[in-house]
Amino acid sequence: LAVEVDERILAGTPAPEPPRWTVHRATVLAALATRAALDEAGWPANRDAIGLYLGVGAAGVELGEVDRWREGGAMPAQVTNDLPLSFTAAREGLGGPGGAFLSRGSGTVFALLEAIHALEGGAGESASPGGCEKILAGGADSTVVPLPWDELAILPMRPAEGAAVLALATGPGKRLATLQHAAVAAGPIDRWRVRVVHDVDTVIVAESIMVLQRELVDFATRLHPGARIHDLGEVLGAPLAATPALGWAAALDLIASGNAWRVRILSCGLEGDAGDVVLTGAET
Amino acid sequence: VNAPRRWAVISGAGAVSALGKGLSALHAGLIAGAGGATALSSPTPDLAVAAQVPVVFANATWLRAVCGPNLRLPADGGVFRDRKVAFAVAAAFEAWRSARCDDRELDAWLVMGLGLEHVALEERNRVAAELLPGHTDAVSQSPARLHTLVDLAAVTVRECLGLRGFTVLRSGAGVSGADAVAHAAALVERGQTDLVICGGADAMLHPTGLATAARLGGFSPAATRSACRPFDRRRDGRVLGEGAAMFVVELEQRALARGAVPLARVSGSAASLAIDAAALVPRALAHAGRSLAEVGLVVTHGEGSPAGDRVEANGILRVLGGAAAKVPMTSYKGAIGHTMGAAGALEVAAALDVFAHDRIAPIENLGEPESELGLDLIQHVPRHARVDVIAILARGIGSRSTALVLERADS
Numbered sequence: 001l002a003v004e005v006d007e008r009i010l011a012g013t014p015a016p017e018p019p020r021w022t023v024h025r026a027t028v029l030a031a032l033a034t035r036a037a038l039d040e041a042g043w044p045a046n047r048d049a050i051g052l053y054l055g056v057g058a059a060g061v062e063l064g065e066v067d068r069w070r071e072g073g074a075m076p077a078q079v080t081n082d083l084p085l086s087f088t089a090a091r092e093g094l095g096g097p098g099g100a101f102l103s104r105g106s107g108t109v110f111a112l113l114e115a116i117h118a119l120e121g122g123a124g125e126s127a128s129p130g131g132c133e134k135i136l137a138g139g140a141d142s143t144v145v146p147l148p149w150d151e152l153a154i155l156p157m158r159p160a161e162g163a164a165v166l167a168l169a170t171g172p173g174k175r176l177a178t179l180q181h182a183a184v185a186a187g188p189i190d191r192w193r194v195r196v197v198h199d200v201d202t203v204i205v206a207e208s209i210m211v212l213q214r215e216l217v218d219f220a221t222r223l224h225p226g227a228r229i230h231d232l233g234e235v236l237g238a239p240l241a242a243t244p245a246l247g248w249a250a251a252l253d254l255i256a257s258g259n260a261w262r263v264r265i266l267s268c269g270l271e272g273d274a275g276d277v278v279l280t281g282a283e284t
Numbered sequence: 285v286n287a288p289r290r291w292a293v294i295s296g297a298g299a300v301s302a303l304g305k306g307l308s309a310l311h312a313g314l315i316a317g318a319g320g321a322t323a324l325s326s327p328t329p330d331l332a333v334a335a336q337v338p339v340v341f342a343n344a345t346w347l348r349a350v351c352g353p354n355l356r357l358p359a360d361g362g363v364f365r366d367r368k369v370a371f372a373v374a375a376a377f378e379a380w381r382s383a384r385c386d387d388r389e390l391d392a393w394l395v396m397g398l399g400l401e402h403v404a405l406e407e408r409n410r411v412a413a414e415l416l417p418g419h420t421d422a423v424s425q426s427p428a429r430l431h432t433l434v435d436l437a438a439v440t441v442r443e444c445l446g447l448r449g450f451t452v453l454r455s456g457a458g459v460s461g462a463d464a465v466a467h468a469a470a471l472v473e474r475g476q477t478d479l480v481i482c483g484g485a486d487a488m489l490h491p492t493g494l495a496t497a498a499r500l501g502g503f504s505p506a507a508t509r510s511a512c513r514p515f516d517r518r519r520d521g522r523v524l525g526e527g528a529a530m531f532v533v534e535l536e537q538r539a540l541a542r543g544a545v546p547l548a549r550v551s552g553s554a555a556s557l558a559i560d561a562a563a564l565v566p567r568a569l570a571h572a573g574r575s576l577a578e579v580g581l582v583v584t585h586g587e588g589s590p591a592g593d594r595v596e597a598n599g600i601l602r603v604l605g606g607a608a609a610k611v612p613m614t615s616y617k618g619a620i621g622h623t624m625g626a627a628g629a630l631e632v633a634a635a636l637d638v639f640a641h642d643r644i645a646p647i648e649n650l651g652e653p654e655s656e657l658g659l660d661l662i663q664h665v666p667r668h669a670r671v672d673v674i675a676i677l678a679r680g681i682g683s684r685s686t687a688l689v690l691e692r693a694d695s
Binding site: 048051052056058081082085086089090094095096097098099100101102103106107110114117184186271273 | 398467
């Protein structure tokens with residue numbers, strides 16, 4: 001069993017030019033999510049200064065490609081992990097700062113941290129002093145294609161796929177929510193040291209391995225007694241690099257629909273490290 | 285607001301390249317013009333030569349020989365079936381030792397650049413029997429699998445050094461090694477950690493990698509040692525290389541307190557989703573608090589492709605203007621090839637020699653510089669000069685670029 005994106009959603013997405021790369025499903029999903037984020041944010045057509053940071057998975061190729069390869073036909077692309085980033089950036093004409101982070105969960109949170117850093121204009125490779133005004137950050141992955149799945153088959157997880165991208169900006173203007181806090185924590189779940197955040201009414205837990213599910217829910221319950229707990233892994237399977245970003249997108253949806261005000265998204269990937277992100281709705 | 289800057293320095297470095305094992309072999313080979321391509325044992329119609337690391341079996345035995353008995357090796361020697369894993373471990377161990385790190389530094393983070401990860405076709409049943417005894421039903425019916433874990437080099441470095449900090453994996457082929465160094469310095473500068481092992485490793489000289497390189501295109505058809513000729517009017521393409529470079533990047537005060545000798549400061553960086561790395565230099569210099577006039581050397585991406593080198597030269601001219609003819613420029617790819625995920629890191633490693641010995645290696649195989657490019661390209665012999673600020677340019681497949689600024693540690 002796998003949690004797959006409906007083929008109708010994937011239909012109509014463009015092939016890369018020149019057509020020498022196999023476009024992994026995660027690349028298509030990243031392109032779709034990025035286009036949706038750009039459209040919803042209403043960001044301009046001139047996107048030279050807009051950046052993109054993505055958590056990306058161990059890319060793969062379709063079985064049909066492998067078969068053609070074995071038969072001595074067309075050589076499929078070597079797996080290029082950052083294709084979701086470079087293809088999407090080229091498709092949208094993004095020329096700002098950017099980077100791809102290999103992720104089985106945690107790397108996507110590092111991608112978000114770099115995006116935030118680029119917005120804030122601090123030190124580092126991401127940003128010039130003064131910062132970047134508009135940044136996209138998220139994750140995309142598909143573990144339903146054969147190659148990654150072969151590596152992951154022994155783990156207690158459901159293959160899945162997905163992508164989610166946030167449009168982040170500083171200053172006034174339309175906003176769905178405020179990104180209040182983002183961090184990573186290391187070690188076993190019961191020893192995670194996370195920041196105290198008050199008035200969290202909802203916690204989304206987004207884990208990739210089923211054995212961590214109970215532990216993560218227990219941790220969330222202890223951290224915010226009385227808050228509603230939503231288990232994303234139960235619904236979406238394990239799209240690894242996309243998992244935390246799907247949690248952020250789900251939180252935005254809860255906030256936008258008035259079903260939550262402050263949401264904490266706790267993610268945990270195969271690396272074992274925690275992602276900890278807090279999104280808060282507008283003051284009423 | 286007015287807190288003093290947390291300078292990130294390179295306090296240890298290690299390298300494996302076509303010039304041999306070790307940072308000193310890299311530096312000496314570049315100065316001596318000892319690099320270049322050699323014949324592939326299994327050439328393809330598109331690639332006959334590559335800049336190959338001069339070791340046949342890069343495995344646990346080789347690692348013990350080059351690193352000594354103190355290196356902790358993984359129980360599963362099978363991890364070394366991918367050459368880049370051993371290259372990464374050798375380079376990381378050299379960096380770790382030269383920075384005088386010991387068990388007190390095991391909380392270090394690891395930031396590694398990944399290359400073009402490859403798949404290889406292997407028989408499902410053999411793989412299942414080898415890796416998953418008793419669990420063959422868990423393996424899908426797919427006839428192919430990833431040749432190695434995508435991040436096996438990072439996993440193995442972490443295990444061999446016993447690191448306990450976070451691991452961050454930068455993906456981006458030609459820029460990922462430079463991104464890893466920049467990211468490590470940023471982590472130190474921001475105060476997220478005080479010490480990071482970082483760098484890149486890659487090895488594509490296997491059937492899948494060579495076939496992919498052919499599909500990528502842009503490689504020199506020449507079958508000679510001098511196949512890669514950056515900025516030469518006769519240049520006709522890149523040459524594939526392999527290797528690794530790893531560094532200890534840490535807070536300057538911490539390095540000094542431990543008695544380590546900083547080799548350089550990583551003082552500025554900038555990255556973008558556009559292809560023009562030179563356009564990033566002003567941003568990287570602003571981050572470093574330096575001006576264009578202070579740049580004493582540009583280490584170009586300079587891969588030897590007819591169009592790519594011209595585009596890069598034009599970018600440099602746009603940024604430096606008339607000063608471009610007076611700022612020395614070099615490229616290391618004529619000697620060590622394009623090492624993909626290791627390229628940016630190996631260029632940082634090579635540039636450390638400039639600060640150490642006040643000399644700049646020439647561009648190997650540059651016999652007839654394309655004069656129309658208007659650059660001060662170093663040719664034939666090393667140039668002796670004191671350089672305080674170096675700009676390093678990196679480009680990746682798929683429109684990615686990174687610029688790094690290194691400066692003398694005592695500047």
